[in-house]
Amino acid sequence: MEVLESVVIGAGQAGLSASYHLARRGVRHVVLDADDAPGGAWQHRWDALTMSDVHGVADLPDAPVPPAEGHERANVFVPAYFAAYERAHDLPVERPVAVDRVESVPGTGDDLLVVHAGDRTWRTRTLVNATGTWRRPFVPRYPGQEVFAGEQLHTVDYPGPEHFRGRRVMVVGGGASAVQFLGALRPVTDTLWVTRREPVWRTEPFDPEAGREAVAMVEERVRAGLPPRSVVSVTGLMLREQEAEAERLGAYERLPMFDRLVPDGAVWGDDPAGVPGRGRRTEQVDAILWATGFRPDVDHLAPLHLRSPRGGIQLGATLATSTTATADPRVQLVGYGPSASTIGANRAGRAAANAVARTLSSRVDA
Template sequence: MDGAGCSTTVKVYDVVVIGAGQAGLSASYHLARLGLDHVVLDANAQPGGAWQHRWDSLSMQDVHGVADLPDAAAPGGSSDRANAVLPDWFARYEAERGLPVVRPVRVDRVTSEGDLLGVHAGARTWWTRTLINATGTWTQPFLPYYPGAESFRGEQLHTVDYPGPEHFDGKRVLVVGGGASAVQFIGELAPRTDVLWATRRPPVWRSDWDERSGRDAIELVQKRVRAGLPPASVVSVTGLGLRPQEQEAARLGAYERRRPMFARIEPDGVRWADGTFEPVDVILWATGFRPAVAHLAPLHLRSELGGIALLQTGADVQTATTVERDPRVHLVGYGPSASTIGGNRAGRAAAVAVRRHLAELDGRLSSATSIPRESAAAG
C-alpha cells in the first residue's frame, strides 16, 4: 500500500502444489499440459522427494516398486543406491519438462482469505485459487510412547534415522513394528547380529498377490478416508511377503521369534506384562508415519473422527483427491493414493479436478488481484 492508501497487486496462481515428490511432479506435469498457471513448492534443498533421505543400503532392487512418472519410465532394479538413482531421475524430469519447482520452501500454514488460499512460508506468501497437497508422510514419523522410554540407556532410532546394517554389528536390536520396513530391517540385520521382533498384532503373511488383491486392499483404505477416519497403511490390509533378500533371515528363524508388544522400557531393555525381560542395545522403531498435513490445520479440513474425508466421483478409488469440506483443496499421496502408482494417478486426477473447478466458477479472476501489501508478499 502506498502513501495514498492504494493497494498493490500480487500474482494469484490457478493452483499451488506443495511437495515435489512423485505425486507432486505428476500433478505439475498434468497441470502444465492443461495450461494451468501453477508453482510447486518443495521443502527439500534438492530434487528427490523422500527418496534422497533413505538409507544407503536400500538398493533399487530392494524398493517395493517405483511407478513411472508421466511420460518417463522409472529406473529399473539394480544394486545401485535408491537414494542416488531416484533423486537423479527426479532432477532430470523436472529440468527436461521445465516444471516450475521452487525450493527450498517449507510451508508453515495455508489460510483461506475469501475466495483465495494463502500458502505461507515464513514471511513469504503465495496466493492461489486452488491447492494440491503432495507432502507425503516422511516428515511425520510416528513414535509411540511406552512407559520408561526416557530411561533407556541404549539407542532409540526410527526408520527415518536408519543408518544401515553395519551400525548394528555386535548390538542386540529390537525391531518394533509390523510393516514392510520392519521386515526389511530384520532381513538385513538377522544374518549379522542378534535381532528380536515385537508387534502389536501377529503379522499376516501373504502367499500370493494379484491385481484384484491390490484393488481390494486400496478400497478398504478408501472406505476409511470416505468415512473421515485417518487413513491406514495399505500394508495393514495386504499382508506381508518375504522377498529373496529376506530369505536368509527367515532361514535363521528371525521372523518366527516375534513377540507381542512389551509393557515398558527399562534402562537396559524391555519388559513384558508377564514379567519377562529382554536386554537390548537398540530399539529400532519401524512404526510408520502419519500424513504431513499439519500446515493445513487453519482450513479445518478434518472430520470429527480425525481424518480428512475425500470425495470419490469415479470407480478408481486412487483418483479420489477432492477434500469434502473444501473443494478448492486436493490431497494426492494421501490414503488410497499413498503409493508411487497411486500418487501418479491422483496427480492427474487432481489436475483435471482443478481445471473443472475453475471452469465452473462464475467468471474467472484475472491473473492478478488486489491484496493489501501488509497481508501478503509475492512468492
C-alpha cells in the same frame, strides 16, 4: 499480488505427477518443495538401500523409470530420475520452500487461498497438497522409554545394518519396513521382532487386481473421514528372496508388545510381587528400531479446518473427486491415504489436476 490458478506443495512422486497434468491442462501453477534438491523422500533413505531392495518405483507420467542393475543406491538413483523429469518437462518447482500454513481469506473477491512460507506468500485459487508422510515419523509412547540406556532410532534415522553389527536389536513394528529391516539385520546381528498384532502373511501373488482391491479398502476409510492406514495393513506381509536367510535364522518369530522398557531392555508382564524391573519375561537389547510408520504431513492445512469429526480428512466418494477434500473443494490431497504408494500417487496426480481444472472452469462460468 499475482494470483495463481494452483499451488502444489511437495515435489515427490505425487507432486510431480500433479504438476505434469496441471501443465498439460494449461493451469498456471507453482510447485513449492521444502527440500534443497529433487527426489522427495527418496533422497533421505538410508545409504544401504539399493534398487534391488526397494519394493518398486512406479513410472512418472510419460517417463519410464530407467533400467537399474540393482546395486545402485536408491537415494541417488531415484532422485536423479526425479531431477531429470523436472528438467525434461520444465516443471515450475521452487526450492527450498517450507510451507508454514495455508489460510482461506474471505473478502478477496474469489475467496482465495494464501500459502505462507516464512516471509513469503502465494495467493491461489486452488491447492494440491503432496507433502506425503516422511516428515511426520510416528513413535508410540511406552513406559520406560526415557530410562532405556541403549540407542533408539526411527525408520527416518536408520543408518544401515553395519551400524548394529554385534549389538542386539529390537525391531518394533508390523509393517513391510520392519520385515525388510529384519531381513537386513538378522544375518549380521541378533534381533527381536515385536508387534502389537499377530502378523498376517500373504501367500498368493500380489498382482495388479490385488493391488486395486487393497487401494479400494484404504479409500473406504478416507471417504468416511477416518485417518488413513497403510496399504500393507490390508494386503498382508510377504517375504522376498532377500529375506530368506533372515527367516532361516528365526528373525520372524514375533513377540507381542512389551509392557515397559528398562535401562537394558524390555519387560513383558507384571511381577506378582510388584518388584520394579522384573516380570514374566525380560529381554536385554542394545538398540531399538522403531519401524512404527508415519502420519500424514498436513499440519500446515490446519487453518482450513479440513478434518472430519472422525479424525481424518474426508475425500470425495467418486473417482473424479477421490482427491478432493469434502470440507473445501478447492483443496486436493495426493500422497494421502490410498495414494501414498508410488502407483497410487500417479493416478491421484491426474485426478487432482482434473479436479483443479473443473474448479477453475466452474468459477469462470459463475
